[in-house]
Amino acid sequence: DIQMTQSPSSLSASVGDRVTITCRASQSISSYLNWYQQKPGKAPKLLIYAASSLQSGVPSRFSGSGSGTDFTLIISSLQPEDFATYYCQQSYSSYTFGQGTKLEIK
């Protein structure tokens, strides 16, 4: 089974900051990597698919990169509505989520 490890597990940042979240796969998954945002009590929202493709309607301050085993989600300038938990997900072999990264207000 493919394991996904995100880092950090949590981070504090301020509005306007540039934030980077990383995700590592236990084996190569090519570019089969997706990113989600989840707010408390809400359904997850697909942000990025295929490592770097922006889902329709998602602001351009979100971007993704990487291939193989190492991936990155970048939020270029944090907005108040971006404080949430972020999950990566591999879709190379069924699906596996990372453990999540909780982004909190500093």
Place this chain on the structure above:
Amino acid sequence: EVQLVESGGGLVQPGGSLRLSCAASGFTFSNYWMSWVRQAPGKGLEWVANINLDGSEKYYVDSVKGRFTISRDNAKNLLYLQMNSLRAEDTAVYKCARDSGIAAAGQDYWGQGTLVTVSS
């Protein structure tokens, strides 16, 4: 507007069974793979199972293989999850989700979920 509405959750004893349903609307249900994803209280997301367009292919996470069965009724726009031999560790909010129309691009629409509690 795409809508996914789950039902069927509740309290069940260990070893018991439960069937979840997900009513889909706002899109052509038979054109999409569908998934179940669960989230234990205060924990992260875990993909549980998915099913192809006509129900002939089904995939499961190892922890539920042999106990859970995913199925669909395209005539009624319904997705199901039959859960047998339930364990305490199956306690979670179960969400149905539409697999994106783009291959291996994750799940693009989600329901709010139905809570399953396994406890004596």
